Amino acid sequence: MKCRRCGARAEVQLRAHNTAFCRPCYLFFFRRQVERAIDAQRMLVAGERILVAVSGGKDSLALWDMLADLGHDTTGLYLGLGIGEYSDRSREKVEQFAAARGLPLRVVKLEDEQLAVPGVAAATRRAPCAACGTMKRHYFDAAAFAGGFDVLATGHNLDDEAARLLGNVLRWQKDHLARQRPVLPPSHPKFVRKVKPLYLTSEYETAVYAFMRGIDYIVDECPNAAGATQLLYKGALDRLEVASPGTKLAFVKEFLRSAQPAFAAVEQREPMECAGCGMPAYGVLCSFCSLVREVENRRARTSSALPA
Ligand code: Q46
Ligand code: ZN
Numbered sequence: 001m002k003c004r005r006c007g008a009r010a011e012v013q014l015r016a017h018n019t020a021f022c023r024p025c026y027l028f029f030f031r032r033q034v035e036r037a038i039d040a041q042r043m044l045v046a047g048e049r050i051l052v053a054v055s056g057g058k059d060s061l062a063l064w065d066m067l068a069d070l071g072h073d074t075t076g077l078y079l080g081l082g083i084g085e086y087s088d089r090s091r092e093k094v095e096q097f098a099a100a101r102g103l104p105l106r107v108v109k110l111e112d113e114q115l116a117v118p119g120v121a122a123a124t125r126r127a128p129c130a131a132c133g134t135m136k137r138h139y140f141d142a143a144a145f146a147g148g149f150d151v152l153a154t155g156h157n158l159d160d161e162a163a164r165l166l167g168n169v170l171r172w173q174k175d176h177l178a179r180q181r182p183v184l185p186p187s188h189p190k191f192v193r194k195v196k197p198l199y200l201t202s203e204y205e206t207a208v209y210a211f212m213r214g215i216d217y218i219v220d221e222c223p224n225a226a227g228a229t230q231l232l233y234k235g236a237l238d239r240l241e242v243a244s245p246g247t248k249l250a251f252v253k254e255f256l257r258s259a260q261p262a263f264a265a266v267e268q269r270e271p272m273e274c275a276g277c278g279m280p281a282y283g284v285l286c287s288f289c290s291l292v293r294e295v296e297n298r299r300a301r302t303s304s305a306l307p308a
Contacts, residue, residue, distance in 0.1 A: 016241070023212055031070075034066055037182065037200050049075070051144045051151070052076050053140050056092075058207050059157050061215050062155065062210045064076055066197070077106050079139050081110055083117055086218075086220060086222055117135070117224075120135070124295060124298065134287050141191060141192075154196055159248065160230075161252050162248040178263040182256070202248065275289075
């Protein structure tokens with residue numbers, strides 16, 4: 001097969017785009033795709049300070065690599081989840097990536113706050129991903145605000161967005177559909193704009209980019225991913241994609257074009273400020289502080305039940 005752009009031997013075939021590329025042309029194509037997404041959605045303004053949430057996986061490191069390469073002012077934020085060896089190794093990957101490129105990196109470890117994901121999930125009897133999601137959102141928002149950043153960028157790719165959309169549609173979660181956008185403007189002065197520059201590039205395309213750019217990322221999934229419903233949705237979408245290439249892209253793009261504005265138009269609640277941490281909240285306490293309160297109560301009950 002030949003490269004669609006230069007005619008050399010193709011190295012990558014993209015069925016969703018009905019095309020194929022050699023290595024240099026693929027890198028050109030991928031970069032153009034991301035740049036177009038950024039421009040079309042007005043995600044970034046020149047000179048803005050961007051906080052990039054990095055997990056050590058291919059998507060977030062590919063995103064950081066690309067944004068830094070495009071000349072943006074980027075700082076990485078790694079949140080250590082305290083999930084055993086997986087967290088140790090993912091932190092190493094991020095630290096090596098940042099050091100090799102001379103990029104600034106901030107590291108926050110949940111275990112230092114006595115909030116490692118496994119312990120919090122057990123204490124609150126929640127699924128690990130539910131506890132993890134609440135804490136990630138809080139620490140990302142709080143770090144972006146405290147650090148005076150303009151934008152928070154995450155590495156969500158097309159597969160993530162399609163799976164999330166399918167989950168939201170299956171349960172008709174209108175609030176979630178109203179906020180499922182590649183650019184989320186701040187709804188409170190303590191929030192910053194949130195962007196997903198890779199929302200139209202598939203997991204496979206991002207993996208190929210990371211490989212070609214020599215990015216050393218953690219290949220293993222988080223051990224909790226296996227039980228997550230997101231994987232179930234991803235599996236179903238993968239089967240549809242094999243039978244009909246381009247399905248995921250059409251699903252997400254058409255949702256954003258024709259359905260999302262209707263959900264977004266439904267009046268959204270304005271957040272207040274959390275009595276615990278001062279960050280935006282929809283109740284007296286934000287969901288993070290409610291979670292922490294539950295953990296503390298549980299620990300207090302457990303320690304008072306111990307024999308003196
Ligand atoms: S890191 Fe956290 Fe994921 Fe692990 S515990 Fe679940 S949500 S699977 S992206
Ligand atoms: Zn709070």
